Amino acid sequence: xxxxxxxxxxxxxHLALVTFGTMLATFMQALDSTIANVALPHMQGxxxxxxxxITWVLTSYIVAAAIMTPPTGWLxxxxxxxxLFMLSVAGFTxxxxxCGIAGTLPQMVVYRVLQGxxxxxxxxxxQATLLDSYPRERHGSAMAIWxxxxxxxxxxxxxxxxxxxxxxxxxxxxxxxxxFGLLAFLVIARAVPETKINRGLRFDVFxxxxxSLAVASLQMFLDRGxxxxxxxxTEIVVEAVLAALFFYVFVVHTFTTDQPFISPKMLxxxxxxxxxxxxxxxxxxxxxxxxxxxxxxxxxxxxxxxTVGLLLAPRGLGTMFAMLFVGRILARVDARLPLTFGxxxxxxxxxxxxxxxxxxxxxxxxxxxxxxxFGVGFVWVSLTTVAFSTLPTTMRNEAAGVFNLMRNxxxxxxxxxxxxxxxxxxxxxxxxxxxxxxxxxxxxxxxAVHQFWNPQTAKGxxxxxxxxxxxxxxxxxxxDFKAIMLLTVCLVPLVxxxxxxxxxxxxxxxxxx
Numbered sequence: 001x002x003x004x005x006x007x008x009x010x011x012x013x014h015l016a017l018v019t020f021g022t023m024l025a026t027f028m029q030a031l032d033s034t035i036a037n038v039a040l041p042h043m044q045g046x047x048x049x050x051x052x053x054i055t056w057v058l059t060s061y062i063v064a065a066a067i068m069t070p071p072t073g074w075l076x077x078x079x080x081x082x083x084l085f086m087l088s089v090a091g092f093t094x095x096x097x098x099c100g101i102a103g104t105l106p107q108m109v110v111y112r113v114l115q116g117x118x119x120x121x122x123x124x125x126x127q128a129t130l131l132d133s134y135p136r137e138r139h140g141s142a143m144a145i146w147x148x149x150x151x152x153x154x155x156x157x158x159x160x161x162x163x164x165x166x167x168x169x170x171x172x173x174x175x176x177x178x179x180f181g182l183l184a185f186l187v188i189a190r191a192v193p194e195t196k197i198n199r200g201l202r203f204d205v206f207x208x209x210x211x212s213l214a215v216a217s218l219q220m221f222l223d224r225g226x227x228x229x230x231x232x233x234t235e236i237v238v239e240a241v242l243a244a245l246f247f248y249v250f251v252v253h254t255f256t257t258d259q260p261f262i263s264p265k266m267l268x269x270x271x272x273x274x275x276x277x278x279x280x281x282x283x284x285x286x287x288x289x290x291x292x293x294x295x296x297x298x299x300x301x302x303x304x305x306x307t308v309g310l311l312l313a314p315r316g317l318g319t320m321f322a323m324l325f326v327g328r329i330l331a332r333v334d335a336r337l338p339l340t341f342g343x344x345x346x347x348x349x350x351x352x353x354x355x356x357x358x359x360x361x362x363x364x365x366x367x368x369x370x371x372x373x374f375g376v377g378f379v380w381v382s383l384t385t386v387a388f389s390t391l392p393t394t395m396r397n398e399a400a401g402v403f404n405l406m407r408n409x410x411x412x413x414x415x416x417x418x419x420x421x422x423x424x425x426x427x428x429x430x431x432x433x434x435x436x437x438x439x440x441x442x443x444x445x446x447x448a449v450h451q452f453w454n455p456q457t458a459k460g461x462x463x464x465x466x467x468x469x470x471x472x473x474x475x476x477x478x479x480d481f482k483a484i485m486l487l488t489v490c491l492v493p494l495v496x497x498x499x500x501x502x503x504x505x506x507x508x509x510x511x512x513x
Contacts, residue, residue, distance in 0.1 A: 014191040018133050019142075021187030022126040023149050025089055028180040029122040030153025032096075032115070034290065035161035036061075039170035046170070047105040059223045060109045062412065064116025066219055067212045069405045070262060072121040073398025074203060076128070081195040081397065085125045085188050091118030093181025100174040123150055124400035129192060131388055131396055140330025143384040144323040147377070152316045154287065158294055159309030195397075207253050207261030214246035218409070222416040230420065262402060266395050274497045275387030276406045281491050282383065283410025285346060285484055286376055288418045296477050297365070300358060300470065314366045318373025319380075326381045334500050335382045335389070342378025343492050345371055350485035354478050358470070386498055418480045425476035426469070433468045 036057065044054040075084050095115035102108040127146050134142040164172040221239040228236050254260040267273045290312075297308045326338045349372035356364070384403075391399055 015133060017187050017191035018129065019145055021184050021191060022129050023145055024180050024184035024187065025085070025122045026126040026146060026149030027153045028089075028149075028177055028184065029092065029119045030150050031157050031160070032061075032119065032153075032177065034154045034157030035173050035176075039161055039165045039173045042165055042170040043108070047108065049105050053105060055223065055227070056105070056109050057112055059219070061112040061116040061119075062223065062408075063216050063219045064113045065120040066116075066215045066405065066408055066412075068117050068120035069124065069408065070211055070215075070401050071208060072124045072401035073395075074201065074261070075121065076125065076195065076397040077198050078201045078203075080197045081125060081129065082188065082192050083194070084121060085129070085192060086185060088118050088121045088125065089181055089185045089188060092122065093178055093185070095119075096174045096177035096181065100171040121401075124397070124404045127384070127404070128396045128400040131400075132195075132393070136389070137331050139389065140335070140381060140385045141327040144327025144381045147323050147380045147384065148320055150380075152320055154290060156313070156316050158290075159313060162309055202259050204257065204259060204261035207250060207257065210246050210250035210253060211261060214243050214250055215405075215409075217243035217246060219412060222412045225416060226419055226423065263395070263398060266391065266399050266402070269391050271390045271498055272387050272399060272403075274494060275383055276403065277494065278379075278383050278491060279387075279403060279406045280410035280413075281487060282376070282379055283407040284414030284417075285350075285488055287411035288414035288480075288484060289350075289372065291415045292418055292422070292477065292480055293369075300474055300477070301360070311362060311365050312369060315369035315373040318370035319377040320373075322374040322377025323381050326378050330382065330385055335386045336495050336498055336500065338378045339382035339386065339498075340492065340495050342375045342380075342382065343488060343495070344375075345378065346375030347485055347488050347492075349375060350481055350488060353481040354485060356474075356478065356481075358474055390499065414484075418484070421480055421483065422473075422476050425479050426472050429472035429475045430469055433472055434465075437464065437468070 040054055040057065043049070043057060047054070072084075092115060095111055095118055098111040099108060099115060102111055126149070127143075130142040130146050131139060160176070161173050164170075164176065217239045221236060221243055224239075225236050230236055231240075254262060254264055293312060294308050297303045297311060303311065322342070326342075329338065349368045352364070352368040352371070387403060388396065388399065
């Protein structure tokens with residue numbers, strides 16, 4: 001076993017550089033989780049791929065990143081956090097270059113898998129590094145800085161991706177990572193201290209295999225369910241059964257083996273266990289809303305891509321300012337207070353969005369986005385601070401991987417759920433509204449209506465059907481916003497299960513200056 005002292009005893013001498021380097025790595029990885037989405041149609045044309053085939057550009061990255069997130073803790077403890085951090089940044093940057101020069105769809109899928117493998121560790125390593133670099137009383141500020149990259153990156157991704165694709169090429173969606181990656185690598189190599197290395201640490205191959213297969217099956221189920229009509233497809237049924245089976249075997253193995261892949265001891269910490277539930281739902285609120293807004297603004301309200309980016313940008317600004325503010329006050333207030341405030345603010349913004357119409361002004365869209373960004377910012381920083389406040393320092397690497405895995409699973413489940421609800425509700429509402437179109441409906445005989453929506457002519461019937469579809473889609477979007485709002489409301493009582501980090505954590509997480 002190496003005698004290198006543990007990270008809490010080796011405080012970095014260049015704290016500003018450590019913060020800057022980890023922030024860059026977090027932002028780069030988080031940005032890539034959404035920046036490629038808007039470039040898919042252009043990639044589809046370049047590779048002459050079908051709609052089903054091009055989705056593998058996203059699916060391959062998501063599955064690879066999901067599988068490789070949990071072993072971050074073991075790899076860090078076994079080989080050293082700094083070494084793993086540098087390798088991950090270098091590998092992610094190189095894989096980004098390869099994605100940019102890919103000439104065929106199979107090449108792109110392989111390179112995206114590599115990008116997901118190397119990028120999976122960046123966010124949990126950044127989080128663990130900042131927690132060990134800052135004293136406990138400044139963990140709120142540290143998590144605010146970390147959260148800026150983790151949350152603002154996905155918000156800015158579609159805007160930046162659309163601008164790069166429209167003005168240059170979809171390949172620049174990947175090339176943009178190169179300067180970030182090079183700078184982050186140099187800063188981490190210079191400023192981040194190495195952690196204790198346990199060369200005798202055994203790897204639980206069976207546990208990792210079961211969890212990997214469970215996560216991969218779940219991701220495939222969620223990503224392809226909409227394309228394959230969910231449980232009407234044999235493929236989706238098989239993926240759902242395999243996900244449940246592999247996860248069951250993993251849980252049983254974890255609680256019965258001597259050295260499990262993921263230690264169940266961390267779940268004995270009530271703050272961390274409850275925070276995992278919170279993080280999964282926060283992933284739903286943040287990423288599901290982000291998935292709904294661009295098509296809502298483009299398809300129904302008719303905004304061009306660049307304007308959509310401008311309308312969504314205030315959400316990221318709200319998150320950024322909220323994180324900077326709450327990071328400063330957490331040292332003086334109980335973290336549960338800003339957490340509750342953030343949840344209520346998110347609920348209010350979603351309630352506002354539930355009242356959107358086809359004539360909603362730009363102001364309402366921007367302000368509701370700012371409020372939701374503020375709410376997510378308060379929740380994110382407070383939650384990450386509470387989650388690790390009572391957890392032993394030795395579990396931080398492993399816990400950070402699990403924490404971020406729950407965020408990714410919540411995002412995947414949320415996006416798939418709201419997309420499925422949107423499709424199903426649009427069809428149901430369309431059928432209900434279409435049932436009102438009969439020769440006996442007096443509104444259709446109004447001359448002002450009849451000249452545009454005349455069911456007796458092909459042109460009038462097509463126009464009428466288009467308007468019915470538009471109204472049905474609007475109602476379906478509002479139902480989705482309502483569902484996300486109700487899910488957020490259900491989180492508020494769970495705050496009572498959290499303990500104040502100002503009492504127990506003094507003894508649980510000692511600070512060595």
